Amino acid sequence: MSSAGAGPRLPRAALARKSRGGAWLGVLLVLLTACGDARRAGPSAADLAAGPWEDVVLAAEGTRVVWRMWRGDPSINAFVDEWVAPRVRDRYGIELIAVEGSGQELVNQLAVERQAEARGASDLLWINGETFHNLRRMDLLDGPWSGSLPNSAAVDSTSPIIARDFEQDPAGFESPWGRVQFALIYDARRTPDPPRSFADLGLWILENPGRFTHDQSFTGITFLKMLMYSLGGGVEAFQGGFDEESYAVASERVWRWVEMRRDAFWRSGLAYPQEVAELHRLFANGEVDFSMSNNENEVITKVRQGTLPSTARPLLLRDGTIANTHFVGIAFNAPNPAGAMLVADFLLSPEAQLQKLRPEVWADGTVLDVDRLDPEWRERFADVADDPRALSRDSLRRYAVPEVAPEYHERLASDWRSRIRDRP
């Protein structure tokens, strides 16, 4: 008779290893044992904003903050995971966990959570534009709270780029965090004389078939939006709220422009990279000659990391490129609004703003009015070395155009999909 038992014990030794992974496991065990409660136990961010700041700091001590953000850029991930997280841990005892979650996906997620009356899972949200619009519309954001942050006093609220998010008033429901300007990316070696306007670009595409495309996500739609401004006679035609008629006329022009050049797009316009990172890969490997970024200085960071070739350069178009601000918000069902507020405040600190401004870190613009800071900070900001490849601040200012109402972005995104990508 067989005496063989149930076979060898499967290795569990790995679980006992103490490492950062162990911290993750601990986090998960907490999640596992935490009972689900549909409603948040403590005060909301709006409540906390009304009280003294010390209460917020106290309530946040030793807690965990889950931050939903776009994780598609390793430089940003590194900044958050390796610079911000250790500091908020050391100073405030906060454990910051950044997870993927942005755009419409985030809106849908929170909407489902509200419907299912599920336990909230996210605290801080990295948002702007149409995402903010949808979250506000569906009452999925906590607030107002951003005015109560101590560091918010130094924010450059006179700048129209910062004071408005896609023409919307943040109204305290989101706190500004950084600002960027759109730029194309080209290779100085391959394309020594790149096109400098949409008209030139249009010609270039026809003359160099199969060497240009855009991504399907935020950056690609921003590109189309700029095209819309250009074909519509400038951004002024689209300011002052969403107008269906203006959109209809302008978008038709955009589709016609694209369709005229569709066969000259990469892969004859039949395939588009899903994310901008994939477009970078195509560009770096010579499959296309242009990439693009919402951050004018992303080139610099990426070249340093080896993701883009050293001959890559940023490029502004004379028609103007979009400058916008990105923000952080707090979810309506955030389990830890105090922690979220504290992290948001830290992100506004001169220290954090300076760090992410550095070209080797992220090259993300600051939302602070540097002139209002202490002299030593002013100096440090001024000292941040401008990489020789970076676009000059003058040209950035000259060619900056603001965002318009979020519906333009949403409509362009969905209409592009049905009209161009999925064309009947």
Add this chain to the structure above:
Amino acid sequence: MTTSSRGLLAALIVAAPVLVGITHAMLAAFGLTGLAGIEPGWGRAHAVLTDVTTWRSLAWSLWAAAASTVLAFAGAVLIASLFRSSSRTDALARALATLPLAVPHVAAAFVGLLILGQSGVLARISYAFGWIATPADFPALVYDPAGTAFIMTLAAKELPFLALIAFSLLASETDRLEETARSLGAGPLEVFRHVTFPLLWRGLLPATVAVFVFVFGTYEAAAMLGPSRPTPLPVLAMERYAGASLAQRADAFVLSLLALVLALAAVAAHELLRRRRWEVAG
């Protein structure tokens, strides 16, 4: 509890989550669950079912699944027939053929991307030999509308599964029958055509259906290697669920139902084929 009711209870337990999922998808597709943004009624479902995009995506996924399955089946039969002895070489071949079982689809798709991309390994080797000058000269296999890279990668990934079953089939049932045929004077090719292959074919059919429906529904490989137009059905479903406006979430439920209906059809086909096999063997 009788044997019969015990069995049916077991069946219910295993199938329950899928039934719950189907029910919810049906309710949600018609806006009956009160999910925000979805109007109650036939509206969204009608829009999706009359949209060409839906059927193109479905057709693409069916095509890609069929092509991958056929290739995997052919490969499995070939390898099983050629390497069936107990010699060390044959055992090695069988082990090598089974190795990809350990590779999860997401890793396999990444490897496919690295190898088959226009600026991938094969392309660079071609460039080194002077056969091509730019990435565009290399055939477009990844993201192409025919799904070439996807089909190649999935066929390579599913082959081990079918091969494993083929090995055990050849090791057991067929020896006797083959010897009989040979003793009656049949040549090797005739033995293969009239004895070996039919047995392999019948034995592998249920698993082949499983492979088909699996490739049809796989998400990550389609997202990484598939075309933008038509968008593979699983990718389209995810896009409508997570990446589109709230109203379009209803689309995702409808698309999921389509996929699940197909899965049900596959289940029925699988069962029919299994029963036929018993009847033949019996």
Add this chain to the structure above:
Amino acid sequence: MTLGSARTPLRSLLLTGLGILAVAPLLLLLITSISRSWFWPALLPVPSADSWAALIAGTSGGRLSGAALNSLALALATGLLASALSLPLGRALAGLRGWRRSLGAGAAFLPVAAPPIALGIGLQFTFLTLGLGGSFMGVLLAHLVPALGYATLYFLGVFAVYDDRLEDEARTLGASPTQVFRRVTLPRLGRPLLEAALLGFLVSWAQVPLTILVGQGLVPTLAVEVLGLVQSGQDALAATGSLLLIIPAIFMLMAAALAIRRVEAVPV
């Protein structure tokens, strides 16, 4: 035996092909994992051990080590649970006859055939309502849905050809039903239990859509991390992650194969 004299060159060709197919991907992943830049048309990359260093140091690669441990825990739990639960389920299904048997087998196949994305979309709301969203438990239960299907189908096959005579003999010799189960049935089922556990392990280990939809980003797993890394252009880390995905699975397969051989070596 089958294809005559044309066999040998074809066999050699195929054998080489199989060898390349087995080894080349691993080699490619290894090279990619130590690459800093690898642009067209370079055949070898600009090297950098950063991704492995990050993995060990637990920095940006710390996501990988955390995710790997999570995946391991999930997969082991799924395998063990699926195996244990599917034994009685498969046995019960094997007792059915006729149309009921078809229904039963079909029921077991359903969670296998259902595309995980469709399953996830259909079940997400239910999971969230039950408070299982974004939790380890929730993802485990989600993984169990297909895993249980695979394992039950497997045990259905095992019990369909199971020879009861040993059990009958033991009973005629006076053993009680419990004794029969513990000392006759269970040892015989050692190998099937292992194989079913392995099935469940692999189903969970490689799972992507269910983890995304139920875990909501809060339950990092290796497979989902790798997908994210590829989509964000971090090829070196994606390659490291892929190797982390593949190598343990290979070991699992090999360990199971060896264990099975050991189990079978003992005369029954």
